[in-house]
Amino acid sequence: MSQIRTTSLALVLLSLLVFPLSGCGDRNSQADLNPSTGKHSDPAWLPTGHTIAVQDHGYACTECHGDDLSGGISRVACTTCHLGNQQQVHPLKWGQYAYALHSQFVKENGSTSCAVASCHGTDLNGVAGSGPSCSSCHLGGPTSAHPQEWNKDIISLHAGYIGTYPASSCATAVCHGTDLKGAFLSGPGCTTCHPDFK
Ligand code: HEC
Ligand code: HEC
Ligand code: HEC
Ligand code: HEC
Incomplete structure (x- = not known):
């Protein structure tokens, strides 16, 4: 008798365990x-x-x-697809600083591993809900932060930017800082060279 009771109790417990799970x-x-x-x-x-x-x-x-x-x-x-490990899409050492540390990675490895359909898009123009377009920050296309022609002589060529680009294109958190005082590990402050810059 007690044997049967134990069995049916076990069955009740089992069904309580199994049915919520199968739900x-x-x-x-x-x-x-x-x-x-x-x-x-x-x-x-x-x-x-x-x-x-x-x-x-x-x-x-x-x-x-x-x-x-x-x-x-x-x-x-x-x-x-992931460059870091099974869970992390970017190389682990980037940590919070992807905005600055990706630059060296792309210079060394090219952009093939970014140009994936579900990552930054095969044309690097970004994917909804996933990686942004590279040009959302860059002024010179996917692999050039500045307009490409500036790369010849950035010191003299950036001087004419005001006519072509709004100042807001430099004043971003990841580029030269929202206050143009520089961004950690990224662009220098304009005030480094222009001490009287507001
Ligand atoms: C029953 C088998 C099975 C299980 C379980 C499974 N996968 Fe897959 N997965 C596959 C197969 C087969 C493919 C290749 C076919 C395809 O692309 O769908 C695949 C492909 C993928 C892809 C690439 C899809 C693409 O379009 O390139 C991703 C991402 C993925 N799985 C993630 C996961 C994750 C995350 C889990 C766990 C939550 C998971 N899978 C569980 C069988 C499985
Ligand atoms: C076909 C490409 C592809 C494959 C294969 C793939 N993933 Fe992803 N995974 C992505 C992309 C793209 C993101 C970024 C999504 C975003 O930013 O919202 C991502 C993000 C993630 C994230 C969020 C963490 C992060 O760094 O953004 C986890 C967790 C994850 N994947 C797990 C897996 C697991 C586990 C597998 C294998 C079973 C897998 N993925 C296979 C493309 C892939
Ligand atoms: C969130 C903004 C942002 C996004 C998105 C972005 N970048 Fe950048 N990128 C920067 C910044 C800021 C620099 C300058 C960093 C430095 O000097 O260390 C840079 C520099 C670079 C450089 C070095 C060449 C140069 O002109 O300075 C390469 C190459 C590059 N990025 C490739 C890419 C690629 C490829 C993608 C897309 C997969 C991408 N970036 C997306 C912000 C971004
Ligand atoms: C490494 C030093 C350096 C940095 C950093 C720098 N500049 Fe300059 N900038 C110069 C020099 C030098 C000139 C004069 C170039 C010439 O006339 O050939 C100049 C000229 C200019 C001019 C033209 C007007 C003027 O004052 O001569 C503007 C506008 C300007 N820079 C804006 C900026 C902005 C905005 C930033 C930050 C995003 C910045 N600069 C960062 C060195 C720098």
Whole structure:
């Protein structure tokens, strides 16, 4: 008798444990992959969908992407796109200073690893919900912070900028600082050379 009671109690406990979990079944790993196509079919999977899925049930990615997320049976390593590690898109040492430290990286490695459809776009013009256009900060196109012709002699050529570019294009937090007093690790303050600059 007590044997039967224990068993049925165990069953009740088991169903309490199992059914609430299966109620969340639409958020599990299987649901991330469309069984008929064998692909992630959420149209927003890249870039936002997979980030949210990782936060919600990241443990489930290893089933197909491998225990160390280096590909597994899916053959897609997270680092196919990410430059840092499985979780971090940018090189780890950039930390908070991507705005300044990316410059050296691109000079050394080129921009191929940025020009990815889900990252900064194949044309480097940015991707909605993901990486910004490189030209959103740069005045000279994807790989030139300043207008390209300035690179010949920036000291004399920047002097004529006022006619062509609004001062607000230098006065950004990541370029020369919103007060034009310079940005940490980035552009110098205008006052370094123009002491009487307001
Ligand atoms: C049931 C197997 C399976 C699971 C679980 C799974 N994936 Fe995938 N994943 C795949 C396969 C297969 C591909 C290659 C086909 C494709 O691109 O959809 C892939 C591709 C991807 C891609 C590249 C998509 C593209 O369009 O280039 C990303 C990003 C990705 N998975 C992220 C994740 C994340 C994050 C998780 C966990 C939340 C996860 N996957 C769980 C099988 C899986
Ligand atoms: C096809 C390219 C691609 C693949 C493959 C990929 N990711 Fe991403 N991932 C991105 C992009 C692009 C972002 C940036 C999204 C943004 O800025 O909103 C991102 C962002 C993330 C983030 C947010 C952290 C950050 O630095 O912004 C996490 C977490 C993440 N991915 C996890 C994974 C995991 C885990 C896998 C492998 C299972 C994976 N990703 C595979 C393109 C990819
Ligand atoms: C948030 C603003 C911002 C974005 C977005 C941005 N950059 Fe930059 N970039 C800068 C700043 C500021 C500098 C100058 C940094 C320095 O001198 O250390 C710079 C400098 C550079 C340089 C060095 C050449 C030069 O003219 O100084 C290269 C190459 C470069 N960026 C490439 C890129 C690429 C490629 C992208 C897009 C994937 C990109 N940048 C996106 C702000 C940005
Ligand atoms: C490394 C020193 C240096 C820095 C930093 C610098 N300038 Fe200059 N700037 C000069 C020199 C030198 C001239 C005179 C060039 C000439 O006439 O050939 C000049 C000229 C100018 C002129 C033309 C009018 C004038 O006063 O001669 C303007 C406007 C100007 N700079 C704006 C700026 C702004 C805005 C910044 C910051 C974003 C800046 N400069 C940063 C050295 C600098």
